[in-house]
Amino acid sequence: MLEKMIFGRYIPGDSFIHRLDARAKLIFVFLFIAIVFIANSWITYGILFVFTFLIIRMSKIRLYFLINGLKPVVLLIIFTFLLHLIFTREGSVIFEWKFIKIYEEGLRQGIFISIRFFVLVILTSILTLTTTPISITDALEALLNPLKKWRLPVHELALMMSISLRFIPTLMDETDKIMKAQMARGSDMTSGSLKERMNAIVPLLIPLFVSAFKRAEDLATAMEVRGYKGGEGRTRYRKLEWATRDTVILLSLVVLAIILLYFRQ
Amino acid sequence: MKSEIISLQEVTFTYTEEDKNIRPALDNVSFTIHEGEWVAIVGHNGSGKSTLARLMNGLLFPQKGTVRIFGETLNEQNLWETRSQMGMVFQNPDNQFVGATVQDDVAFALENNGIPFEEMVERVQQSIEKVNMSNFVNSEPHHLSGGQKQRVAIAGAIALQPRILLLDEATSMLDPQGREEVLSIVRKLREETDLTVISITHDLEEALLADRIIMMNQGEKYAVGTPEEIFLRGQELVDLGLDLPFAMNVSRLLRDQGVELVAEHMSEEELVNDLWTSHFNK
Amino acid sequence: MDITLQQVSYAYAKNTPFEKRALFDVNLDIPSGSYQAIIGHTGSGKSTVLQHLNALLKPTEGSIKIGDVLVKADQKNKHLRKVRQKVGIVFQFPEHQLFDETVLKDIMFGPMNFGVPAEEAKSRAIELTRLLGLPEEVLEKSPFDLSGGQMRRVAIAGVLAMNPEVLVLDEPTAGLDPRGRKEIMDLFYRLHQEKGLTTVLVTHSMEDAARYADRIAIMHDGKCVLEGTPQEIFENEERLLDYRLELPQCVKFQKKVEQMMGKKLPTICLTEEKLAEELARLMKEEREV
Numbered sequence: 001m002l003e004k005m006i007f008g009r010y011i012p013g014d015s016f017i018h019r020l021d022a023r024a025k026l027i028f029v030f031l032f033i034a035i036v037f038i039a040n041s042w043i044t045y046g047i048l049f050v051f052t053f054l055i056i057r058m059s060k061i062r063l064y065f066l067i068n069g070l071k072p073v074v075l076l077i078i079f080t081f082l083l084h085l086i087f088t089r090e091g092s093v094i095f096e097w098k099f100i101k102i103y104e105e106g107l108r109q110g111i112f113i114s115i116r117f118f119v120l121v122i123l124t125s126i127l128t129l130t131t132t133p134i135s136i137t138d139a140l141e142a143l144l145n146p147l148k149k150w151r152l153p154v155h156e157l158a159l160m161m162s163i164s165l166r167f168i169p170t171l172m173d174e175t176d177k178i179m180k181a182q183m184a185r186g187s188d189m190t191s192g193s194l195k196e197r198m199n200a201i202v203p204l205l206i207p208l209f210v211s212a213f214k215r216a217e218d219l220a221t222a223m224e225v226r227g228y229k230g231g232e233g234r235t236r237y238r239k240l241e242w243a244t245r246d247t248v249i250l251l252s253l254v255v256l257a258i259i260l261l262y263f264r265q
Numbered sequence: 266m267k268s269e270i271i272s273l274q275e276v277t278f279t280y281t282e283e284d285k286n287i288r289p290a291l292d293n294v295s296f297t298i299h300e301g302e303w304v305a306i307v308g309h310n311g312s313g314k315s316t317l318a319r320l321m322n323g324l325l326f327p328q329k330g331t332v333r334i335f336g337e338t339l340n341e342q343n344l345w346e347t348r349s350q351m352g353m354v355f356q357n358p359d360n361q362f363v364g365a366t367v368q369d370d371v372a373f374a375l376e377n378n379g380i381p382f383e384e385m386v387e388r389v390q391q392s393i394e395k396v397n398m399s400n401f402v403n404s405e406p407h408h409l410s411g412g413q414k415q416r417v418a419i420a421g422a423i424a425l426q427p428r429i430l431l432l433d434e435a436t437s438m439l440d441p442q443g444r445e446e447v448l449s450i451v452r453k454l455r456e457e458t459d460l461t462v463i464s465i466t467h468d469l470e471e472a473l474l475a476d477r478i479i480m481m482n483q484g485e486k487y488a489v490g491t492p493e494e495i496f497l498r499g500q501e502l503v504d505l506g507l508d509l510p511f512a513m514n515v516s517r518l519l520r521d522q523g524v525e526l527v528a529e530h531m532s533e534e535e536l537v538n539d540l541w542t543s544h545f546n547k
Numbered sequence: 548m549d550i551t552l553q554q555v556s557y558a559y560a561k562n563t564p565f566e567k568r569a570l571f572d573v574n575l576d577i578p579s580g581s582y583q584a585i586i587g588h589t590g591s592g593k594s595t596v597l598q599h600l601n602a603l604l605k606p607t608e609g610s611i612k613i614g615d616v617l618v619k620a621d622q623k624n625k626h627l628r629k630v631r632q633k634v635g636i637v638f639q640f641p642e643h644q645l646f647d648e649t650v651l652k653d654i655m656f657g658p659m660n661f662g663v664p665a666e667e668a669k670s671r672a673i674e675l676t677r678l679l680g681l682p683e684e685v686l687e688k689s690p691f692d693l694s695g696g697q698m699r700r701v702a703i704a705g706v707l708a709m710n711p712e713v714l715v716l717d718e719p720t721a722g723l724d725p726r727g728r729k730e731i732m733d734l735f736y737r738l739h740q741e742k743g744l745t746t747v748l749v750t751h752s753m754e755d756a757a758r759y760a761d762r763i764a765i766m767h768d769g770k771c772v773l774e775g776t777p778q779e780i781f782e783n784e785e786r787l788l789d790y791r792l793e794l795p796q797c798v799k800f801q802k803k804v805e806q807m808m809g810k811k812l813p814t815i816c817l818t819e820e821k822l823a824e825e826l827a828r829l830m831k832e833e834r835e836v
């Protein structure tokens with residue numbers, strides 16, 4: 001039972017961001033990562049923050065999911081913040097207690113870095129929240145296609161990705177079933193020493209692997225019978241269609257970059 | 266007499282050539298299937314029926330004998346062309362579902378055969394309609410029941426408009442509802458087109474739908490005939506590990522209890538009538 | 548060992564946006580030594596009920612009493628483990644749980660997890676392979692070298708080796724051919740009778756329920772909508788149709804014959820054998836009249 005996770009964390013929706021071409025979104029995220037480094041002042045970081053906020057609104061994603069997306073990185077953000085706070089020694093001292101001195105620049109850098117992290121994680125989350133994993137795979141395949149000239153097996157990699165993605169929920173269900181079957185036989189993965197718990201993983205992993213191999217074999221047979229003999233001569237059913245809004249969203253990044261450069265100190 | 270569409274002639278196949286002590290999976294099997302027929306191949310697990318399926322679409326080649334499809338002996342050269350004319354549905358609903366969604370999966374064989382985009386779109390839509398899955402075009406496989414997944418597999422198999430549909434234990438892993446869904450779709454397809462159906466099964470209901478049954482036992486062809494001819498063999502089938510139709514079972518039990526019947530009946534109606542005329546209408 | 552479900556409700560993914568109620572206020576009594584069938588379509592909640600029977604799932608509301616252990620929402624896990632030895636579940640396609648190097652080790656896995664000494668576990672394994680009709684050579688083989696049918700028997704042996712007091716079977720005949728189905732169901736029935744093993748059969752097959760069960764519970768949309776002896780359940784054809792269930796074949800046939808004759812047999816016959824017997828007796832009586 002997929003109790004707590006939706007793989008890829010895709011949430012269906014009809015927002016402007018949802019309807020963007022996956023290629024545009026991928027390019028957007030890559031470019032954004034670079035643009036973030038232009039900011040270096042309260043104003044520029046403020047602009048970044050506002051921009052991100054606008055994107056969040058346009059995606060109509062509920063706060064619950066964004067917060068969940070931040071959870072894994074919260075500790076990292078706090079850790080980095082503290083690092084800067086403690087080790088940057090520039091500017092005037094704003095706080096002192098025993099041997100700990102906090103400098104103005106430290107606080108400033110700490111906050112800036114945190115905003116940078118925050119904004120990057122949120123935007124990448126929005127990518128995966130508004131784009132199906134399969135669209136992301138298609139977009140990657142399309143964007144990497146030119147690399148075929150350099151012998152990169154783009155089609156095969158993309159097909160492998162898309163089949164793997166399709167099987168993730170199925171495999172998760174199976175993991176659940178096997179876990180329950182072994183728990184019903186007294187296997188306990190939640191208690192005992194580390195060694196005991198590791199041993200308890202074996203009865204879970206082996207059946208999963210065996211079944212995965214069988215699946216692979218069956219699938220290969222089915223694919224062959226259905227006429228698959230490699231990428232040559234194949235046509236595509238799933239198409240990505242570039243629309244005006246995709247150009248618009250990339251242009252908005254250009255505008256953002258210009259604004260940031262203008263206000264950069 | 267309709268023309269031959271598949272023919273096996275003295276086919277012998279063994280998986281373990283090294284070990285002479287293990288009997289061959291198939292031993293000197295010959296039969297002919299005609300265009301437009303529904304033939305069920307039945308037998309216990311290990312009787313060779315699945316091996317037959319693999320020989321029929323070139324996943325395996327026989328050590329002895331020939332396999333002819335559409336009048337030509339199956340070989341490496343005509344293999345892919347033949348496969349595009351033969352749709353196959355396998356036993357495990359998940360392990361043949363390649364696409365991310367229903368429509369993606371149905372399109373798979375079309376993509377492999379280089380069908381142009383516009384034509385693909387039309388064929389995918391039609392095939393999905395034929396199996397009554399139009400409400401699920403964008404559903405992902407883990408949200409579908411076994412019966413639904415198998416129907417999608419059928420849609421994928423018929424998208425290339427093949428002449429033969431090969432069902433390899435396609436209902437074995439399904440619940441009764443799923444089985445019913447699949448079989449009624451196959452029946453419907455046969456009514457609408459001239460599709461030749463070969464159904465490998467140990468399910469009684471499925472076998473009864475066929476025009477002819479080929480019975481396999483221990484790698485050999487045991488018997489061929491209409492469902493009636495086959496099931497009238499009664500006890501032999503039970504000994505070989507197969508089911509008999511309900512009415513036939515009851516007929517035999519009644520006879521064991523000393524009740525005289527005109528015959529062992531295949532259908533419940535016939536049995537009821539027999540009881541009426543022979544015993545209650547005195 | 549009795550099992551009692553009292554007003555059990557269950558929701559998956561509680562307190563998340565994906566919360567889904569699976570069981571609503573289910574009450575069910577499974578007395579010690581009985582053979583209970585639970586019937587329902589996919590999605591009816593029968594798998595969820597099944598997972599409660601050995602505390603793999605805990606009710607979100609209500610409680611389930613398994614022997615003398617009471618299981619409720621806030622129960623700590625360590626008390627629940629012993630329940631799993633007493634209530635053995637054979638899941639659907641149990642051969643998927645095999646993992647060990649040899650058949651012997653795999654069968655010994657269950658009992659040894661519950662503290663049974665190796666010698667004892669081994670002798671149980673040997674006895675069970677015999678009981679399940681497997682040749683003794685099988686014990687030293689890898690489970691993955693066996694045929695599908697043999698693998699299933701090994702998996703069943705692995706559950707029986709724990710010496711449970713209750714045996715829960717989830718569609719045990721799925722994927723088997725007719726002979727395989729008959730052998731497995733007869734085996735479980737023998738165990739039920741010879742060892743007094745309380746048996747819970749979760750199934751789609753009305754015929755199996757009719758043939759083997761003392762009581763039948765019907766699940767529909769997460770609720771237990773009907774419960775009773777097979778005769779009681781089968782009296783109610785319309786209600787069964789409401790739940791998209793049909794009478795077992797031999798009951799349907801009995802009704803056809805009764806309609807033809809214009810009179811009823813003394814009881815609802817639950818198997819073809821009984822039906823043939825009753826019809827033969829009736830016809831002898833008719834002749835003597």
